[in-house]
Amino acid sequence: MSEDNSSPVSSRREFLKKACKTTGYVIPLVMVLKLGSANAWAESYGRTTQNTASGSGKTHDGFFDQIGRFFANLFHS
Amino acid sequence: MISKSSRPMIREDLQQSDLKDGCVLYDQIREKAYTLNITASLIWSYLDGAISLEEIARELASVSGCDTDTVLRDIVETVTFFRENGLLEQGAV
Amino acid sequence: MFRRYCQIHSFRFSISTHCKQLEPGLALLYPALSTTSRKYCAEWSIESKYSGKTGAHAYVCYENGGLIYDTQIVDDALDYLEWRITTRILQELSHFVQIHAAGLVSGGKALLLVGPPGSGKSSLAVCLLRQGWKCLSDEVILIDSASGTAWPFLRSFRVDSKAMEAFPEFFVKQSGPAYCDSKGKIRLDPSLVLRDWVAQPSQPRWIIFPGYQPGHRGELEPLGETEAFHLMMSQAINLAEHGKRGMDTLISLVRRFQCFRLNTGDLHTATSLLEGLTEQMQKSIYRSGQTSGGGFIGGGVPTTVAGGRHE
Numbered sequence: 279m280s281e282d283n284s285s286p287v288s289s290r291r292e293f294l295k296k297a298c299k300t301t302g303y304v305i306p307l308v309m310v311l312k313l314g315s316a317n318a319w320a321e322s323y324g325r326t327t328q329n330t331a332s333g334s335g336k337t338h339d340g341f342f343d344q345i346g347r348f349f350a351n352l353f354h355s
Numbered sequence: 356m357i358s359k360s361s362r363p364m365i366r367e368d369l370q371q372s373d374l375k376d377g378c379v380l381y382d383q384i385r386e387k388a389y390t391l392n393i394t395a396s397l398i399w400s401y402l403d404g405a406i407s408l409e410e411i412a413r414e415l416a417s418v419s420g421c422d423t424d425t426v427l428r429d430i431v432e433t434v435t436f437f438r439e440n441g442l443l444e445q446g447a448v
Numbered sequence: 449m450f451r452r453y454c455q456i457h458s459f460r461f462s463i464s465t466h467c468k469q470l471e472p473g474l475a476l477l478y479p480a481l482s483t484t485s486r487k488y489c490a491e492w493s494i495e496s497k498y499s500g501k502t503g504a505h506a507y508v509c510y511e512n513g514g515l516i517y518d519t520q521i522v523d524d525a526l527d528y529l530e531w532r533i534t535t536r537i538l539q540e541l542s543h544f545v546q547i548h549a550a551g552l553v554s555g556g557k558a559l560l561l562v563g564p565p566g567s568g569k570s571s572l573a574v575c576l577l578r579q580g581w582k583c584l585s586d587e588v589i590l591i592d593s594a595s596g597t598a599w600p601f602l603r604s605f606r607v608d609s610k611a612m613e614a615f616p617e618f619f620v621k622q623s624g625p626a627y628c629d630s631k632g633k634i635r636l637d638p639s640l641v642l643r644d645w646v647a648q649p650s651q652p653r654w655i656i657f658p659g660y661q662p663g664h665r666g667e668l669e670p671l672g673e674t675e676a677f678h679l680m681m682s683q684a685i686n687l688a689e690h691g692k693r694g695m696d697t698l699i700s701l702v703r704r705f706q707c708f709r710l711n712t713g714d715l716h717t718a719t720s721l722l723e724g725l726t727e728q729m730q731k732s733i734y735r736s737g738q739t740s741g742g743g744f745i746g747g748g749v750p751t752t753v754a755g756g757r758h759e
Contacts, residue, residue, distance in 0.1 A: 290378075294418050304392065304393060311388050311678070312688075372695070374699065376675075377674030
């Protein structure tokens, strides 16, 4: 497993070596996100597909069906 | 099934960006991004279809100073996650 | 009749009402976008309606003359209208990478406060405004992918009613009832108290991820690139539009600028910690003899800053 010193493997290897010396063994971690998944942002307005309106309000023009791809990802992560 | 003798290979079409302490993978088809910490990104960089997980574990154990069994268990878990999320070439396991 | 003409970039719109009772609430929406030009391409209005038949009273929202929403709760009507307008503005400005963040500017450099609702972005933003910082937004920052510049998205602040107790001057100046959103946060127009509070588009310098921790003495903890990227991405609004290029924009931000997690249970400590960052920048500029920023960034990982002073 010899590697060129400038390769990503080599630099990752060196970084991990230093990190482990400082903090001990670093457990591998992978996090996944759907692009545009800012559900939190939509929820900060109290607006999601499940909850189109807060209070007793009613929407009249199918807004949440119309907003398309741009915001669709906000609600489907 | 991922085991210590598996020799997985990463999907070639995934876009990868290196960061100082890890990396980001972008799966354009599923519109998903994966952030890997330094250990996971080092595991990722060894998955070329030729090296077994056992060999990777020995290498990682020497780098981290952790015992091989613990490291192997973590590698199997991580690679299983990669496979379940469709990040590996099918049939290469 | 109340009518306000607004403009953000090339998007012009108007908001109006014939109902006197709704005027103060409507006046709190997008005050900083107000313009004298009477041209607009979208129009929203809100009216109070009474049905003689059923005896029911409702607040009714219209978009370009068409009915879009009705409710019996005035706060709910204003909240819906604001959500609807904000959503439309973001669609119009989709060429920017949009981050759920507050943005403040000092010395021409922007500090981004990135975090989910309840993390204290707006309260911190108000604190920094009172210290003389200028504002890009308390909610959404628009990043130009090509230049990395942060552009303003100005609306009324929405501050937790408990945090508002720290800013009594706003209560005094704000006339009429305190309008709340659906989460019970109070709308607040900074221009009632502060002059010249709006920032020009600016290059970011610091990216802060605030986390409210009751009882914590206060600490700025440096973050690695990978974790900072993940936290930024989790608050990105329209990355699906931008794909890899949008991700590269975020990667460039976390590579170029200092990223910290702000752990605190106290607004004043948090403010002094953030103020300390600008002092650090000024000292750095002084030391390197530079007249503009650039010498401080990329000089290695800074040590943790705790308790309101640098160590």
